[in-house]
Amino acid sequence: MIYQGNAITVVQRDDGIAMLTFDAQDESVNTLSSKMIEEFEAALAALGEAVNVKGLVITSAKDAFIVGADITEFHGMFRRDEDFLVDMNTRVHGIFNTLEDLPFPSVAAINGLALGGGCEITLACDFRVMSDSAKLGLPETKLGILPGWGGCVRLPRLIGADNAIEWISGGTENRADAALKVGAVDAVVSGDALEAAALDILGRANAGELDHQARRSVKQSPLMLNAIEQMMVFETAKGYVAGKAGPHYPAPIEAIKVIQKGAGEGRERAQAIEAKAFAKLAKTDVCYHLVGLFLSDQLVKKKGKQYANQAAAVNKTAVLGAGIMGGGIAYQSAYKGTPILMKDIKEEALQLGLQEARKLLGKQLERGRLSSDQVAEALSNIRPTLSYGDFGDVDLVVEAVVENPKVKEAVLAEVEGLLDDNATLTSNTSTISIDRLAANLKRPENFCGMHFFNPVHRMPLVEVIRGEKTSDAAVAATVAYARQMGKTPVVVNDCPGFLVNRVLFPYFGGFSQLVEQGADFERVDKVMEKFGWPMGPAYLLDVVGMDTAVHAQAVMAEGFPDRMAQEAKNGGKTAIQRMYDEDRLGQKNGKGFYRYEEDKKGKPKKVSDEQAHALVEEAVDTRGEFSDDDIVARMMVPLCMEAVRCLEDGIVATPAEADMALIYGIGFPPFRGGALRYIDALGVETFVAQAETLAEELGPLYRPTERLRDMATKGERFYPDTSESDQ
Structure with missing residues (x-):
């Protein structure tokens, strides 16, 4: 030796x-x-x-x-x-x-x-x-x-x-x-x-x-x-x-x-x-935040592994609804090796879902990431079906039908009766309360939310939503399946919009108020993209879809009327609502805040549209002058405040999970560390003072919580200054 x-x-x-x-x-x-x-x-x-x-x-x-x-x-x-x-x-x-x-x-x-x-x-x-x-x-x-x-x-x-x-x-x-x-x-x-x-x-x-x-x-x-x-x-x-x-x-x-x-x-x-x-x-601050994100990511993955270690095996799954989302879920499951049934009531929908899977696998083949044999194997893992005949031995089902509570409730109740008593049932809802969807189920303990983000194959986050009656076993199985699909699951509790959408819509609320006060939406986009977002709020709304945004906004307003019910002063309609009313849905029909043309690769390319500007002009109530810093504050404060509320309300367990969900789910600028790290970087006291000032003019969407005020007074942070390895 x-x-x-x-x-x-x-x-x-x-x-x-x-x-x-x-x-x-x-x-x-x-x-x-x-x-x-x-x-x-x-x-x-x-x-x-x-x-x-x-x-x-x-x-x-x-x-x-x-x-x-x-x-x-x-x-x-x-x-x-x-x-x-x-x-x-x-x-x-x-x-x-x-x-x-x-x-x-x-x-x-x-x-x-x-x-x-x-x-x-x-x-x-x-x-x-x-x-x-x-x-x-x-x-x-x-x-x-x-x-x-x-x-x-x-x-x-x-x-x-x-x-x-x-x-x-x-x-x-x-x-x-x-x-x-x-x-x-x-x-x-x-x-x-x-x-x-x-x-x-x-x-x-x-x-x-x-x-x-x-x-x-x-x-x-x-x-x-x-x-x-x-x-x-x-x-x-x-x-x-x-x-x-x-x-x-x-x-x-x-x-x-x-x-x-x-x-x-x-x-x-x-x-x-x-x-x-x-x-x-x-x-540099960039290094500080990126190191912090690595540690947060390790914490999220560690928690996911702990859940998965407690889970029963998930060997066979099913997705209900074979549209673009259902096809994306089927592709991701099959690509990562878990066989999946893809169920729909229409043959055309099944073909659309298979077409989506084939397209994505074809791209993997072109890039050399998969061989022809691997593509064939992945496709064989997807079994399209018009019936529930083979659902008796399925371990987990993802319901991915239209975002309509009555339709979802009917489909969930129908499939529950065909599953094994220990099978896990999940809903890929983006906004509808898990407790509401569970109300008519015979085994609500086996049910939870499994919210994928679009496009499924690119977005790493899956929100696993625990309802009031959801069992640990159901959560564990859903987390395990998300991990098998190569996703990063974050477990959250039920509320309108869950975590990511609940935090995102105050950001859109800040955008609507800016536009109402005369800010040019293209300038707002440029300022927020310069700040670090992959796309500005108007562009993001076009990608999300105006119909989806209006629906989700209604859910948010019903759940949090004090701060999320938007009442535009000029004619009572926000710019987003006006876009929707004029059938300007965004990229899905080629026109929204921008007009979309195909580029050389066949992808939608945004171009400025005078008709959109004229329509937004109708929503303007007053004319204000805004610096770039004003725009950033008006956009970021409501988003960050809602992240704080989600943490205080117990919707999310830790600052690390909240920040990673926002980075993985909506592209929060990684070099800024997430919403709660962003507050820490500004200084909690500085952030609270900024929020108080804005709340006086703009209302409760910007108002800091009592707990945050207390943190500012005591000089506290969301992340301890000494060691961040045990967040």
């Missing part, structure tokens, strides 16, 4: 090869925590003093290799000043350089995920062999930082600047075949052959067949690019990446600049450039 720690052991074999194994005790994966880094440093020191060592294999006893740094440490660490962060990274560089400079060859045996710092450890080795099921990547830009432990230095020298820029700026997890193709690894083998392949490479290196010193020299020297080649690679990449990342995410562009600045430098000077840039990014 050369070294024995809590998470790392180094054992020397009889042939002189040292085996360094990462195996964090009481953890399911290896992460490079501060303590792990200290152990790694000690293990390398022990290796340097050991005698007769002829080579090193670095491996993992977990299913994954090393999934990266311990992100739960980031918020506390990143609160320190830039000098501390530069010194920290410089120290880690020194440790990894010790690995790279060992007096014998080294090889990383990558058996599973090797991400972030885990990937950077493999880059410091002379050779890399990879299991055919493993993945390799540097996802740091997704957290608002860049690879800070040598990734921006070693990877470009290993696979070329253009390939490295693609890996780093995109933050991708790369499959073994892709890693081998660009030269990131030296061999790809089956998992059971991994150790033998690593030992073979070391044997060949010691025999002189493979020159590990030459490999080190390449990684430690300037990039082999002349001035013209550098300009072509880096300037072209900056333009492309800037277009993809957008103005709110600086890390991808900063990573390219770091690679460019270090291109003409040796190892240590290039690493110093990297360390300084990392420290700068780590201090």
Whole structure:
């Protein structure tokens, strides 16, 4: 035994090869925590003093290799000043350089995920062999930082600047075949052959067949690019990446600049450039929020896993209603491997649903994500039917018929009588009370809401809505099924609009009041898109559909009349209602706040429409002057206030779940962290003062709750300032 720690052991074999194994005790994966880094440093020191060592294999006893740094440490660490962060990274560089400079060859045996710092450890080795099921990547830009432990230095020298820029700026997890193709690894083998392949490479290196010193020299020297080649690679990449990342995410562009600045430098000077840039990014608000979102996402997934672990098996499912939504649900279930019956009363509807599934699977085939055999298998998992004949052995049913309570109640009561007593029945309703729909069911304990977002195949969120009589077993089964479909479920309690739509419609209410007071809706869209939303409120309404919006608004007004009943002053109709009355439904019929034309790819493209402006003008009551900041406040305060109310009312259990639902469900700007993080970032006291001022003019939609006022007085936050890992 050369070294024995809590998470790392180094054992020397009889042939002189040292085996360094990462195996964090009481953890399911290896992460490079501060303590792990200290152990790694000690293990390398022990290796340097050991005698007769002829080579090193670095491996993992977990299913994954090393999934990266311990992100739960980031918020506390990143609160320190830039000098501390530069010194920290410089120290880690020194440790990894010790690995790279060992007096014998080294090889990383990558058996599973090797991400972030885990990937950077493999880059410091002379050779890399990879299991055919493993993945390799540097996802740091997704957290608002860049690879800070040598990734921006070693990877470009290993696979070329253009390939490295693609890996780093995109933050991708790369499959073994892709890693081998660009030269990131030296061999790809089956998992059971991994150790033998690593030992073979070391044997060949010691025999002189493979020159590990030459490999080190390449990684430690300037990039082999002349001035013209550098300009072509880096300037072209900056333009492309800037277009993809957008103005709110600086890390991808900063990573390219770091690679460019270090291109003409040796190892240590290039690493110093990297360390300084990392420290700068780590201090940004974008990084703070994206790290927070990662932690929130982990919490949501952990809760989902806990529910799923308690669930009975969901092996066969059914969807009622075979329109676009039903077809999307059937596709997603079949694509992810759970067989599903697709039931409708009309053959034409079944064909529409199958057509939707075929179209989506065809796109997966075109992109190379599925083979022809996999497409055929997925399609075979969808069984269209006009009858309930095979429903007796279905584990879970998703009702997805029209958003009409009477129709839904009738369909739910009809299918319930045909199901096994233990089967779970769910409704894909976006607004209708689960308790109302459960009122006429014989087994309301088996019933809950399962609200998908459109388009089903793209939107990651599923709201699982617990009614008053819903059992834990029904919730668990529904969460389990959502996870099987590759979705992120968030469990919420029943109320009008549930969580996401309840929070969204005050945002639309703020929009209606702005338009009523003379704000140009196209300008409002541009301001909110600049703020970070993927689309402004008028454009979003066109995508949602004016008929859907009017229906949902009526539900909200009935449920929360004090603040959500909209009474426009000019003629009593909001701009949204006027659009609906004129049959301007949005994208679904080509005209709403905008007019829609097909682009070259056949997708709807919005263009300005004078008729829409004239119609909106009829809703104007007064003329106000609004700065961009005014527009943002008028739009964001009611949305954030409703998120606060949902938390206080117990509709959602934690700030993390509320924020993740809004990001996954309606595209809340991730770099702003979610509605409750947004309040924290402004300062609760500042937000309350802003809300109070607006409420005096605009009414209860903007009024802060007593609890929020109390938080402002006490200096409290939604997320604790010390540790955000236990939200």
